[in-house]
Amino acid sequence: MRLLHDLAKIHATFDDPNLVSRAGLVPVMALAQRAGLAGLAGEHVQAARRCGVNAPVKVGCLVAGMIGGADSIDDMDLLRHGTMPVLFGGVRAPSTLGSFLRSFTWGNVLQLEKVSRLLLAELARRTPLLPGKDAVAFLDIDSMQKRVYGHQKQGAAFGHTKIQGKSLLVRGLNALAATISTPLAAPVIATTRLRGGSAASCRGAASFATAAVHTARAAGCGGTLVARADSAFYSAAFTGAVRAAGAFFSVTVQMNPHVRAAIAGIGETAWTPINYPRAIWDDRLRCWISDAEVAETQYTAFTSKKGQAITARLIVRRVKDLNRQAGRGQDELFPVWRYHAVFTDSPFVMLQAEAQHR
Numbered sequence: 001m002r003l004l005h006d007l008a009k010i011h012a013t014f015d016d017p018n019l020v021s022r023a024g025l026v027p028v029m030a031l032a033q034r035a036g037l038a039g040l041a042g043e044h045v046q047a048a049r050r051c052g053v054n055a056p057v058k059v060g061c062l063v064a065g066m067i068g069g070a071d072s073i074d075d076m077d078l079l080r081h082g083t084m085p086v087l088f089g090g091v092r093a094p095s096t097l098g099s100f101l102r103s104f105t106w107g108n109v110l111q112l113e114k115v116s117r118l119l120l121a122e123l124a125r126r127t128p129l130l131p132g133k134d135a136v137a138f139l140d141i142d143s144m145q146k147r148v149y150g151h152q153k154q155g156a157a158f159g160h161t162k163i164q165g166k167s168l169l170v171r172g173l174n175a176l177a178a179t180i181s182t183p184l185a186a187p188v189i190a191t192t193r194l195r196g197g198s199a200a201s202c203r204g205a206a207s208f209a210t211a212a213v214h215t216a217r218a219a220g221c222g223g224t225l226v227a228r229a230d231s232a233f234y235s236a237a238f239t240g241a242v243r244a245a246g247a248f249f250s251v252t253v254q255m256n257p258h259v260r261a262a263i264a265g266i267g268e269t270a271w272t273p274i275n276y277p278r279a280i281w282d283d284r285l286r287c288w289i290s291d292a293e294v295a296e297t298q299y300t301a302f303t304s305k306k307g308q309a310i311t312a313r314l315i316v317r318r319v320k321d322l323n324r325q326a327g328r329g330q331d332e333l334f335p336v337w338r339y340h341a342v343f344t345d346s347p348f349v350m351l352q353a354e355a356q357h358r
Helices: 025-034 037-044 055-067 074-080 094-102 106-126 205-218 236-244 257-264 350-357
Strands: 136-147 157-163 166-182 185-195 224-229 248-252 292-301 310-320 337-344
Touching (some): 025 055, 025 106, 037 055, 037 106, 055 074, 055 094, 074 094, 106 185, 136 157, 136 205, 166 205, 185 205, 205 224, 205 236, 224 350, 236 248, 248 350, 257 310, 257 337
Parallel strands (some): 136 224
Antiparallel strands (some): 136 166, 157 166, 166 185, 248 337, 310 337
């Protein structure tokens, strides 16, 4: 079977010489220019290979392309569509930008990360990027596994990630990311670090947390700064680094025997009921029936690490385990609870500290 005629071909062109495909880049790149993007790239990015020259222009092109929606080297050609070259000077071809990126070493990546941190600080000074940063700010640190498909992709390896609530092994690269937010501002990426796909979440987390805290301070977060992380970052190195950098920490605790013993020592009168997000309001009883409660106790963690023990608050949330009650025809003899603990030295009161970490 074969077609007896050619397939229809559609070709779109600009029929007006004044059309601009990405006019929104004008104010964005004007702000980047005022914030000194080109100067920072020229000062700090120094690739030794032959194609690594002219960093100020090429870094600006890459930033503009990503803002315009490019997700591959070929897509960088959007900067040359229509009359874009009339609005912007120094536009480079996609092949030139690709050669520039391939000339990067690990040291050049760190240089580019420094440019990003310095640019963020300058943007925060020039724009209301983080309203409320002078009072309270939060620094959220997490890792993520991003799938890649090239068989020769450098650093690609299998690592754990969650997809639709299930933990799966995915071949890809692992990245650390830190975002800054305030009660009045949406999260802003503070710093990132790309690692091999098999890297554990906590690998290099201490130095990364130190850099993230310094970035937040440089961005104007001069008030209370709390670094939040999940249980993968529960370590003496991470919490010690956050405290040494001048911030507070709030880290989900791994439920080891020492933590369970500390929770078991909390008296029944110390638990305070809370309005849990999944609670149901009972109009007849006039109360929340989620059975969620919060208590706190002093706890010294990492005692096995000589000279690294840290004493702070252990804030525990307990929720009645409803799954174990399902199918029973009689009342249970005693309640069964699920515990979620947070290790923190934040200055907030118990309920506020628990709610802000959650």
